[in-house]
Amino acid sequence: MIKKFKKTSLIVFTMFLAACSTVPLTGRRQANLVSDAEMQQMAAQSYREFLSAPSTKVVNNSAQSRKVKEVGSNIASAVTKYLKDNGYADQTAGYQWEFNLIESKEVNAWCMPGGKVAVYTGILPITQTDAGLATVMAHEIAHAVAKHSNERYSQAMIAQGVGSLLGAAINSQTFNQLFGIGAQAGVLLPNSRKQESEADRLGLTFMAMAGYNPQSALDFWTRMAAQANGQAPPEFLSTHPSDATRISDIKKYLPEARKYYVGK
Numbered sequence: 346m347i348k349k350f351k352k353t354s355l356i357v358f359t360m361f362l363a364a365c366s367t368v369p370l371t372g373r374r375q376a377n378l379v380s381d382a383e384m385q386q387m388a389a390q391s392y393r394e395f396l397s398a399p400s401t402k403v404v405n406n407s408a409q410s411r412k413v414k415e416v417g418s419n420i421a422s423a424v425t426k427y428l429k430d431n432g433y434a435d436q437t438a439g440y441q442w443e444f445n446l447i448e449s450k451e452v453n454a455w456c457m458p459g460g461k462v463a464v465y466t467g468i469l470p471i472t473q474t475d476a477g478l479a480t481v482m483a484h485e486i487a488h489a490v491a492k493h494s495n496e497r498y499s500q501a502m503i504a505q506g507v508g509s510l511l512g513a514a515i516n517s518q519t520f521n522q523l524f525g526i527g528a529q530a531g532v533l534l535p536n537s538r539k540q541e542s543e544a545d546r547l548g549l550t551f552m553a554m555a556g557y558n559p560q561s562a563l564d565f566w567t568r569m570a571a572q573a574n575g576q577a578p579p580e581f582l583s584t585h586p587s588d589a590t591r592i593s594d595i596k597k598y599l600p601e602a603r604k605y606y607v608g609k
């Protein structure tokens with residue numbers, strides 16, 4: 346009897362914690378178990394630890410690292426404008442954008458909640474151009490703006506049991522797995538197809554508003570798919586499942602994004 350009562354109160358408590366929010370542009374409703382403030386706090390800590398780890402080589406003052414900061418700032422400005430224009434300004438409340446290039450063979454890039462972005466040099470041969478880099482960064486930033494890491498984190502915590510969710514402090518190891526940091530590829534937590542589709546759609550609009558031709562996204566993802574052929578998929582594809590749906594999604598959303606593209 347006591348056990349039953351405990352279980353019920355846990356469920357009620359969990360529902361109480363769950364905040365329902367709406368994804369910009371797509372209008373999808375989502376339930377996130379962790380508050381934005383908590384997610385951003387965890388991200389800020391994890392980002393600092395990552396940047397200062399002996400195994401992390403941050404690239405400073407190179408043409409490429411300046412390009413990452415330039416493209417990132419352009420996209421961040423576009424995101425802020427888009428959200429403000431569409432009544433979603435709260436979506437990035439508390440964001441303090443940072444854009445860092447990491448010297449690494451890993452093919453990876455990510456954006457943590459709060460606007461903490463990392464691009465690995467290993468992905469640059471695939472991005473190739475400013476618009477290619479903008480494709481990746483806008484896609485990652487779109488995942489953050491749509492709060493996908495909160496959703497994935499919440500799902501991981503539920504999978505580990507509601508009890509551990511309530512009993513344990515926020516788990517930095519699980520959090521890092523969302524971004525392909527410090528984990529074996531097999532245990533990474535991938536985005537769902539629905540989340541990928543949302544990030545593609547939002548990302549195309551953000552890159553177009555920032556002045557990068559959204560058409561370039563097709564070329565980037567085609568190169569990324571070719572890269573994965575015949576070898577273990579890179580970190581980026583482990584957390585961003587890719588399939589034929591992506592190319593058709595991008596083609597579908599291109600007309601919408603082009604309306605925002607003024608060109609450079």
Ligand SMILES: [Zn+2]
Binds near residue numbers: 484488536541
């Ligand atoms: Zn993705």
